Amino acid sequence: xxxxxxxxxxxxxxxxxxxxxxxxxxxxxxxxxxxxxxxxxxxxxxxxxxxxxxxxxxxxxxxxxxxxx
Amino acid sequence: xxxxxxxxxxxxxxxxxxxxxxxxxxxxxxxxxxxxxxxxxxxxxxxxxxxxxxxxxxxxxxxxxxxxxxxxxxxxxxxxxxxxxxxxxxxxxxxxxxxxxxxxxxxxxxxxxxxxxxxxxxxxxxxxxxxxxxxxxxxxxxxx
Numbered sequence: 001x002x003x004x005x006x007x008x009x010x011x012x013x014x015x016x017x018x019x020x021x022x023x024x025x026x027x028x029x030x031x032x033x034x035x036x037x038x039x040x041x042x043x044x045x046x047x048x049x050x051x052x053x054x055x056x057x058x059x060x061x062x063x064x065x066x067x068x069x
Numbered sequence: 070x071x072x073x074x075x076x077x078x079x080x081x082x083x084x085x086x087x088x089x090x091x092x093x094x095x096x097x098x099x100x101x102x103x104x105x106x107x108x109x110x111x112x113x114x115x116x117x118x119x120x121x122x123x124x125x126x127x128x129x130x131x132x133x134x135x136x137x138x139x140x141x142x143x144x145x146x147x148x149x150x151x152x153x154x155x156x157x158x159x160x161x162x163x164x165x166x167x168x169x170x171x172x173x174x175x176x177x178x179x180x181x182x183x184x185x186x187x188x189x190x191x192x193x194x195x196x197x198x199x200x201x202x203x204x205x206x207x208x209x210x211x212x213x
Contacts, residue, residue: 029145030073030080030148032148033148033149033150035212041150042149045149048149
């Protein structure tokens with residue numbers, strides 16, 4: 001059974017009308033970090049995941065979850 | 070222009086540069102290895118130049134360049150995905166060197182290979198492969 005970390009960063013960002021650069025500015029990371037997380041190229045650290053949840057004023061489990069399919 | 074925009078622009082440039090530097094380094098050193106003799110003063114100059122170039126490339130690979138930019142911009146350039154890409158690139162360079170060591174060892178049964186020639190080939194291939202891999206991974210990370 002493979003496990004993957006999925007997220008709804010893109011949906012949350014687009015729902016707020018933010019660009020990747022705008023979200024990156026808010027969190028204090030590079031646009032590349034946002035891009036790689038949205039495209040599931042990179043799994044963020046706990047610290048980074050918490051920063052994303054904080055930016056969306058949401059709980060981290062609502063933004064990131066484990067896919068066990 | 071904000072730090073995020075500056076870092077984004079510099080990261081794109083770094084990704085292109087890493088690939089080009091890796092290719093140029095391997096290509097030019099390939100010619101140097103073919104005529105590897107230390108008989109003329111110019112040969113010693115070339116050896117020192119190679120060492121300096123190698124040092125600069127290693128610093129670029131390990132620390133990500135942009136040494137004259139602010140700490141904030143460098144932190145943004147060397148973010149978590151870049152650190153991961155760097156680790157993968159270094160692993161790729163390591164395996165390229167191991168493969169090269171085996172090739173040099175096997176070749177030594179048929180053709181005499183000096184220690185200097187072998188080291189030159191191994192280091193060139195290892196650093197070149199790591200640079201090219203880092204460039205490719207960074208470009209992939211930047212792709213929309």
